[in-house]
Amino acid sequence: MEDTAYSIPRIETPYDDLMPVVTQPQARxxxxxxxxxxxxxxxxxxxxxxxxxxxxxxxxxxSGFPLDISLLPVNERLKSxxxxxxxxxRKYGLASPDSVAAAVQFAFIQDDSPMGPNELSVLRALARxxxxxxxxxxxxxxxxxxxxxxxxxxxxxxxxxxxxCHLDASAFGLDSYILFFRMRERKQRxxxxxxxxxxxxxxxxxxxxxxxxxxxxxxxxxxRRALAMLQSSTRKLTDGPLLSASLHKQLAAGSASNVEFYDxxxxxxxxxxxxxxxxxxxxAHIEGAPLLRCRGYEEHFDIMDLAVAAQLKSACRDGPEMxxxxxxARGFQVDSAQVxxxxxxxxxxxxxxxxxxxxxxxxxxxxxxxxxxxxxxRRRVITAMTLVPAATYYVSQQGVIVWIDVPSIKQVEYxxxxxxxxxxxxxxxxxxxxxxxxxxxRSILDLVSRWEEGIGWTFDPAEFxxxxxxxxxxxxxx
Amino acid sequence: xxxxxxxxxxxxxxxxRAVANYGRLGLVLLFGWAASYDRDDDLAEFRSWVESTPFAxxxxxxxxxxxxxxxxxxxxxxxxxxxQFWSKLDKFAGSQDGLSIEYDIAKTLHWSLNMGICxxxxxxxxxxxxxxxxxxxxxxxxxxxxxxxxxxLSRIGHxxxxxxxxxxxxxxxxxxxxxxxxxxxxxxxxxPPSLRTLRRRLSAFRATASLPxxxxxxIGLTQRVIILVAEQPNxxxxxxxxxxxxxxxxxxxxxxxxxxxxxxLGLPENFRLSALNTLMAETIGNSADVSVxxxxxxxxxxxxxxxxxxxxxxxxAPMR
Numbered sequence: 001m002e003d004t005a006y007s008i009p010r011i012e013t014p015y016d017d018l019m020p021v022v023t024q025p026q027a028r029x030x031x032x033x034x035x036x037x038x039x040x041x042x043x044x045x046x047x048x049x050x051x052x053x054x055x056x057x058x059x060x061x062x063s064g065f066p067l068d069i070s071l072l073p074v075n076e077r078l079k080s081x082x083x084x085x086x087x088x089x090r091k092y093g094l095a096s097p098d099s100v101a102a103a104v105q106f107a108f109i110q111d112d113s114p115m116g117p118n119e120l121s122v123l124r125a126l127a128r129x130x131x132x133x134x135x136x137x138x139x140x141x142x143x144x145x146x147x148x149x150x151x152x153x154x155x156x157x158x159x160x161x162x163x164x165c166h167l168d169a170s171a172f173g174l175d176s177y178i179l180f181f182r183m184r185e186r187k188q189r190x191x192x193x194x195x196x197x198x199x200x201x202x203x204x205x206x207x208x209x210x211x212x213x214x215x216x217x218x219x220x221x222x223x224r225r226a227l228a229m230l231q232s233s234t235r236k237l238t239d240g241p242l243l244s245a246s247l248h249k250q251l252a253a254g255s256a257s258n259v260e261f262y263d264x265x266x267x268x269x270x271x272x273x274x275x276x277x278x279x280x281x282x283x284a285h286i287e288g289a290p291l292l293r294c295r296g297y298e299e300h301f302d303i304m305d306l307a308v309a310a311q312l313k314s315a316c317r318d319g320p321e322m323x324x325x326x327x328x329a330r331g332f333q334v335d336s337a338q339v340x341x342x343x344x345x346x347x348x349x350x351x352x353x354x355x356x357x358x359x360x361x362x363x364x365x366x367x368x369x370x371x372x373x374x375x376x377x378r379r380r381v382i383t384a385m386t387l388v389p390a391a392t393y394y395v396s397q398q399g400v401i402v403w404i405d406v407p408s409i410k411q412v413e414y415x416x417x418x419x420x421x422x423x424x425x426x427x428x429x430x431x432x433x434x435x436x437x438x439x440x441x442r443s444i445l446d447l448v449s450r451w452e453e454g455i456g457w458t459f460d461p462a463e464f465x466x467x468x469x470x471x472x473x474x475x476x477x478x
Numbered sequence: 479x480x481x482x483x484x485x486x487x488x489x490x491x492x493x494x495r496a497v498a499n500y501g502r503l504g505l506v507l508l509f510g511w512a513a514s515y516d517r518d519d520d521l522a523e524f525r526s527w528v529e530s531t532p533f534a535x536x537x538x539x540x541x542x543x544x545x546x547x548x549x550x551x552x553x554x555x556x557x558x559x560x561x562q563f564w565s566k567l568d569k570f571a572g573s574q575d576g577l578s579i580e581y582d583i584a585k586t587l588h589w590s591l592n593m594g595i596c597x598x599x600x601x602x603x604x605x606x607x608x609x610x611x612x613x614x615x616x617x618x619x620x621x622x623x624x625x626x627x628x629x630x631l632s633r634i635g636h637x638x639x640x641x642x643x644x645x646x647x648x649x650x651x652x653x654x655x656x657x658x659x660x661x662x663x664x665x666x667x668x669x670p671p672s673l674r675t676l677r678r679r680l681s682a683f684r685a686t687a688s689l690p691x692x693x694x695x696x697i698g699l700t701q702r703v704i705i706l707v708a709e710q711p712n713x714x715x716x717x718x719x720x721x722x723x724x725x726x727x728x729x730x731x732x733x734x735x736x737x738x739x740x741x742x743l744g745l746p747e748n749f750r751l752s753a754l755n756t757l758m759a760e761t762i763g764n765s766a767d768v769s770v771x772x773x774x775x776x777x778x779x780x781x782x783x784x785x786x787x788x789x790x791x792x793x794x795a796p797m798r
Contacts, residue, residue, distance in 0.1 A: 085607045092611040104758070106607035109733070112748050208752075209759035210544040210769075364750045409700060409747050412542045412772060420543070433547055436752045 011053060013039040015430040026097035029060040030104055033332040039071045041079045047329035068329055070329070075157055081107040083418065096353075108437050110360030113289040115264040118143065122151040123161065123356075130163050130316060131353035160206020163317045165352045166253045167309050167444075169219060171298040173457060174447070175227075176250035177218040178394060178401055180370040181233065186212050192241055195470040202461055204441035206225045206368070206433070213433045214242070215293050215368065215401075219412070219444060221457035222297075226464045233467035241470065245372070248396035254291040255355040255392045256385045259263045267362055267389050267407045274417050276384045278424065279316045279376075289385035289393070292353035296380035301345075303451045304334055308342040309352060310444045316354045330445060350359040358405065368436045369418045374411040377421070399428070484672030485631055485708060493694040494652040498645035498782060499629055499687035503637040505555045505785065508533075508567075509733050509740055510581025511706055512550040520577040524570050528552050531563060532788035536779045542772035544755040549771055551704060551740075552581075555785045558634060579738075580708055588628035588721070589691045590728045600698060600730050602748045606753040613761040620718045628732065629689040639668050639790055644683045646782045652690045656680060666790055691731075699728055699744035702773040703751065705758060707739040709766040711766075714739070718760040742773070748780055 015038050022028050036053045037046030039305055045053075050070035058068070072078070085103035090093070115123065121141050126133060134152075138145045155161040184191055189207050196216045197206040207214035220226060234245050261267050274280075311323045318326075320339040327334050346352045371381060378400045385391045390405040406414045415432070422430040450458050462468075486492040502506050512522040521539070527532050533554040543549045552772060556563055565603045571579040575596045603610070616623075637645075643666060654662075656677040663670035684690075704736045717732070724730040729744035730795035743753075751772060758768045 007516060081605075084605070088608050088611045092615045094611055094614065097761075099614070102610055103607055106605065106610070106753075109606065109750070109753065208756070209621050209763070210755045213546075362684070362748075366752065407747075408749070408751060409749065415542060434546060434752045434755065436750070436756055 011035060011045050011049060012041050013044055014042050014174075015083065015086075018083065018090070020086065020095055020100070022095045022100065022248060024097055025060060025348050027095060027100045028282075029057045033057050033061075033069050034086060034100075037072060037082065038079060040070070040072070041074045041076075047326065047348035051329050057200065060193055065427060067410070068445075071326070071443060073162075073315065075160075077111070077124075077157060077160075078107060078254060081111075088306070088369055093233040110437075112360045112362050113158040114363070115155065115159060115262075115263065115361070117292045118122050118147060119151045119159075120259075120262070120264045123155055123159075123262075124259045126152070126161075126163075127257040127356050129358045130165075136385055147177060149289060152476055158464055159361050160357075161361070162275070162357040163354065164314055165309075165312050165316045165354045166255065166292045167313060168250070168292055168351045168447070169306075169444075170222070170294040170296050171349065171351050172219065172301060172303075172306050173222050173297055174219055175254075176224045176253075176294070177207050177220075178215055178248045178250070178396070179218060179245060180248060180401065181213070181245040183207075183214065184241055184243045184430065186210075189214075190243040191470065191473050195466065195473040198469050200475070201447075203444065208211070208433055211433060213370075213431050217434075217441060219447065220464070221450070221459055223457075223459070225461040226459065229454045229464035230466065231460045233465045235468040237470060242466075246372070246398060247248065248370075248394070248401060249398060250394055252291050252293040253393065254289055254353060254385075255383075255390075256289040257356050257358055257386065257390045258386060258388065259358075262361060265362070266299060266411075269389065269406070269410050269413075271386050273387045273414070273448060274420075276387065277380055277421060279380060287386070288389060289382055289391075290353060290446065291382065291395070292350075294352075298349060298351075302342070303453070304332070304340065304449055305342045305345055306451075307332055307334070307445060307448050308339055309346055311450070312343070312346070312352060312354075312444065316352070332448075355392075362407050363389055363405035364408040365406050365414075367406075367411075367415060367418070368433040368435060369402045370399070370429075370431040371418070371421060372430075373421070373424075374399075374426040377424065377426045486694070488556045488781055490697065491693070493693040495650065495688055495693055496648045496652045496684070496688040496690045497589070497629070498649055498683075499631060499689075500555055500584075500689045501631040501633050503538055503642055503645050503782075504635055505557055505632060505637075506634065507535075507555050507733065508552075508554045508581060508583055509551060509735070510710055510738065511580060511769075512552070512570075512576050513547055518548075518576055520573075521548065522690065524549055525552075525580070526579060527566065527570070527683060528554065532786050533557075533560070533563065535781060535784070536613040536773055537778065538682070538777045540771040540774065544752065544768075544770040549706075549769065551560055551706070551771060553779065555782065557789065565641055580706075580738060582738035584733045584735050585632045586628035586630055586732075586734045587688060587689060588732040588734075589730070590724060592725060592727065594674065595726070595728060596697065603728070603746070603749065604726055606750070606757055609723070609726060610761060612726070613719060613757070616722045617715070617719050618763065620722055623718070628734070632747055639666075640671070640679070641683075642782070642786045643668060643787060644679055645687070646786050647680065648688050649781045649783075652688070654680065666787065669747035670792065675714045697723040697728075698746050700747045701749060701751070703743050703745060703754065703775075704771050705741040705743065705754075705768065706771065707741070707762065707766050707768050709737060709739075711736045716768070717741075719762055 009067045013035050038052050040050050054068050077449040085107050089103055134145050134148050137148045171296055193205050193207055196202050201218050201220035203217045203219055205216045238245050320336040324334055324336040381400050388404050392403040394401040419430055421427050451460055506679045529537055535555050536553040539550045541548050552704045643663055647654045647662050659676055660670045700796050709716055717734055720741050727743050731742040733740045753768050762768055
């Protein structure tokens with residue numbers, strides 16, 4: 001396969017003959033992203049080459065594919081869905097960037113697979129403690145270790161279960177923000193998406209084809225001038241393509257996966273959600289959902305600790321050896337002993353909260369709600385997270401942002417329960433989004449290169465001028 | 479064969495019903511939707527007016543819409559001469575106050591149930607990406623595809639009381655017997671013709687003025703959605719595309735006017751509504767206004783059940 005215009009290292013996959021012929025650079029970048037992943041699955045491309053290729057692809061596709069493909073685990077089902085979609089592209093003769101992008105995006109939609117009793121027991125135990133070792137699981141569930149390992153592989157492979165973690169990035173002098181916005185007109189979507197994706201501190205941008213709400217998750221060095229620039233440029237944007245925009249600084253975050261409501265095939269969603277949200281139910285006796293607070297700067301950290309944390313965010317069950325290999329493939333000089341020490345430090349300082357993400361487990365409807373409210377309502381919302389099949393929540397000064405994954409048969413009920421909050425006194429507003437899949441995000445490893453030993457985080461406040469980025473996007477004709 | 483039929487009737491509530499050709503009965507099938515931007519009262523007022531008329535066949539409100547606003551969908555069977563109704567409707571539609579109403583008169587109606595994609599316990603709908611690719615491709619040659627064969631509602635006739643009741647009988651049960659039909663006539667205090675004549679007239683009505691359809695429960699179609707499309711008159715490409723694609727879906731009911739099309743789909747539980755939203759927005763949404771509404775549980779069409787008693791009772795109606 002010839003090298004592409006942007007000098008991707010030579011990569012070969014057994015599927016190169018099946019790839020559609022595309023000429024447009026963005027379309028080629030998407031096709032290369034598919035090939036890199038297939039190459040990883042087939043073992044014909046090294047982790048190092050995959051990482052390099054991935055970085056080049058992301059440079060071309062800045063408004064599109066935020067995922068670092070070299071970090072994606074090998075998954076036969078994802079691979080076969082990608083191949084099926086590639087086949088569809090060829091069959092219908094489609095070659096535009098949008099078509100290839102859709103081929104990639106829709107491959108991530110997880111099929112549902114029912115779960116056997118072994119897998120279900122293992123999943124339940126993992127949902128309570130994502131880092132539990134195989135040996136402990138074997139003891140607890142009275143199953144052989146090999147069977148446990150197989151069950152874990154099955155739920156990862158067939159049900160799209162992934163293990164990640166929340167990180168208190170404030171320990172490293174970084175602030176997490178979510179910019180939640182409403183666009184003035186839906187057709188500005190491409191423009192807004194592209195500008196936000198060009199922002200160097202964006203982790204993910206999520207908008208939908210059918211509504212005017214969207215959000216971007218940001219991570220940047222904690223600095224007054226930078227924040228001031230970001231705030232003022234965001235305000236200027238609300239005179240332009242944005243109808244409204246709110247910057248939410250992360251005070252705490254967490255996730256809940258309430259697998260006890262799942263029987264392997266269906267979810268039995270418990271009653272009482274509305275009562276808790278509306279304050280009818282006395283919530284004092286209900287154990288709260290897990291929450292990781294941002295507690296501020298840690299004096300003695302090594303930047304490698306952040307690199308390790310970045311890896312844990314996408315695969316928190318990976319061992320030190322595997323993490324060290326992945327980091328080495330990205331050019332970091334690190335060995336497994338150092339990784340082990342980092343992990344211990346992160347745990348000791350309570351900077352990570354391991355979580356489990358449920359993929360194809362019958363949760364087909366995904367919503368995001370920005371709830372601007374007082375602390376009392378916020379407390380009730382967090383408590384209510386124990387009654388939702390799967391949820392992630394992000395606490396800010398203005399209220400709470402909630403992502404929920406529910407079965408489609410209950411979607412209207414859940415949607416209504418949260419949007420009805422807007423009628424309560426103590427709630428300023430509720431903005432909602434219905435998304436296609438849980439969004440992927442850019443790895444924070446990209447940030448690590450901005451750290452200079454002895455100096456700290458290097459950046460230019462001018463980089464935070466979002467308004468300028470939007471203008472650039474307009475000029476470059478997006 | 480009749481054993482299988484009996485089994486399906488008992489176990490799955492199999493019924494064959496029909497939609498009468500409303501045009502032939504002097505009625506127009508009005509359909510449309512209303513949305514209000516933050517003024518729930520306007521929508522409520524419109525809704526209660528529609529429901530208060532004797533003509534409303536189906537009215538429901540959905541908050542699970544693709545644009546996540548609340549939309550009201552309505553269908554009504556309205557006599558041409560109901561001038562008060564039409565002028566009130568125009569008044570609502572013309573008001574500037576943030577209530578936005580789209581409506582049209584149905585010209586055609588089409589129904590299909592694609593059992594070929596059912597394997598007994600699940601439905602083989604192509605994955606979303608294949609649907610996307612298929613729609614994009616079909617869009618480029620849809621004008622040369624053979625048109626669908628729907629029921630034509632556009633020729634408005636005059637209906638006698640007997641015709642109205644024939645329509646009602648067939649809507650209730652497609653193959654209603656003459657004896658059962660006689661009982662219906664008696665229910666409405668209209669003298670039925672003789673059994674032989676009745677049998678003949680039912681047969682003729684079935685053949686020329688009805689569209690039969692199958693109702694069946696428990697076949698895994700737990701989600702009902704309706705796709706609403708608004709286009710320029712006489713440039714109905716989007717509705718043609720949807721028609722061409724309807725073979726991919728388990729069950730479809732298409733109501734089409736000059737400008738608007740409503741396509742109701744029955745879908746299995748695992749079909750993602752968000753995927754359908756994206757699919758519609760990124761294909762036909764480029765050339766037409768499209769929104770997708772989830773239909774709440776239990777919504778049914780009344781059809782002729784409500785309007786026929788009114789027409790039979792109301793004095794001065796031209797048909798007597």
